[in-house]
Amino acid sequence: MxxxxxxxxxxxxxxxxxxxxxxxxxxxxxxxxxxxxxxxxxxxxxxxxxxxxxxxxxxxxxxxxxxxxxxxxxxxxxxxxxxxxxxxxxxxxxxxxxxxxxxxxxxxxxxxxxxxxxxxxxxxxxxxxxxxxxLSIGRNRSVRPHHVFSRQKINRLWCQADAPGVDTVLILLYTGMRCGELLGLQKADVHLRQRYIRITRSKTAAGIRIIPIHHRILPLIEARMAAPGETLIADDAGRPYNYSRYCAVWRSVMQFIRAEGHTTHDCRHTVATLLDNADANETAKRRILGHAGGDVTERVYTHKGLRQLRKCIELLK
Structure with missing residues (x-):
């Protein structure tokens, strides 16, 4: 100019x-x-x-x-x-x-x-x-099928719950959160008094949801809330994890419990399978996992309150 x-x-x-x-x-x-x-x-x-x-x-x-x-x-x-x-x-x-x-x-x-x-x-x-x-992108051929965590592996995690990073895997296994949702979870979105987690950012619209805190992981979440950092999952200095950093933690835990070959998404698959085996209410299960409703009636007219969602999540043993 x-x-x-x-x-x-x-x-x-x-x-x-x-x-x-x-x-x-x-x-x-x-x-x-x-x-x-x-x-x-x-x-x-x-x-x-x-x-x-x-x-x-x-x-x-x-x-x-x-x-x-x-x-x-x-x-x-x-x-x-x-x-x-x-x-x-x-x-x-x-x-x-x-x-x-x-x-x-x-x-x-x-x-x-x-x-x-x-x-x-x-x-x-x-x-x-x-x-x-x-545009054509071919057929979706699964490169690696997801595997459910066995009861033996989950028990091993509980036996070593104090080991570094083990609590994060247990939180994934008792909430059904995506790994990215857990790593991005702010402490402000964890409500200990009412015992629920609010997911405010997710890859899908249905992923914006409330997840009750299972009684078994409540002490783990309380400990994380008392640790440094604004995110629930942070290192000792309070710095949040990105996915690549967390993968190192994940691999270490999997080796520790002799569960090599599992991915973080296997936790969601495990939660879905265990709830299905326990005859959980389908709508409540979808709400917890952040899946879109199967039909218009389910999406628009069915509302599951926190008490019903809690009843569903507590089916996990």
Whole structure:
């Protein structure tokens, strides 16, 4: 910008794409026109969409990491005009991912990001194309089936409950939380007096829920609440764990109880299986695990109070 015959900077930016977005918006607002020959790129749409999506939905950190990882997979399209992209362009990326041996889940996340960007582009009148529903990602073939923790392994955990990290596995086994939900759980969302946990950020809408605290893990949670840090699960210095750091804790505990081969998600699978074996109320089980209801009646008209949820969770022995 010129001022008194001299140029002065209007704004500073960390990346070129941020500068380009600002320049495009500045021209529209101040000069009522777009930049000459400016075509909004895939990268620009992503960087416009992400802040709006965060403001609207407050996604979890794991969701944000998923968006960024999916965006990296689409790097070959970053500088292409968004409105000019076609089905073949997106499918080529997905086919390349499949040939590289990436999982069905990774492909599904990339397709989901494409869908979100297309909806944003339609809303902002950048494009009215919708190729995401047509994209093929193959069949979901389980790379590794989930395994239920045996009663013997759960008993071993209780026998070693004072060992480092063992309490975190027991909390997962008696709440059905996802590992990411546990690691992100703030102490402010743990209500010891009423004995329940409130999940406020999850990968799904149904994941926003209340989980009663099983009487067996109440002392473990009380001990964690008294330890340093704002999150329930933190190291000795009060620093929260990310997933990669926690994986080291998990592996150590699994080796300690001779249960190598289990993943954190096996805890959820174990809770679901044990509740099912105990003939738990299906709706209460879904509420605790954060699964969407099976039909409209269950989702809209059935309400399970804390007492009913507590009755369900206490079926775990």
């Amino acid at each position: 010129s001022e008194g015959g001299r140029q002065r900077p209007v704004e500073y930016f960390a990346t070129q794409i941020e500068a380009e977005i600002f320049a495009a918006d500045y021209n529209k607002v101040h000069h009522h026109r777009s930049l000459p020959d400016h075509q909004t790129t895939f990268m620009e749409v992503y960087h416009r969409w992400l802040p709006a999506h965060i403001a609207d939905t407050s996604p979890s950190q794991s969701s944000l990491d998923s968006y960024r990882n999916s965006f990296r997979h689409l790097s070959s399209l970053h500088h292409e005009p968004f409105a000019g992209l076609r089905y073949a362009d997106y499918q080529r990326v997905l086919d390349g991912m499949r040939k590289s041996g990436l999982s069905y889940s990774s492909l599904k996340k990339v397709r989901s990001l494409i869908s979100l960007l297309e909806k944003y582009a339609h809303k902002t009148e950048l494009s009215n194309k919708s190729y995401a529903p047509l």
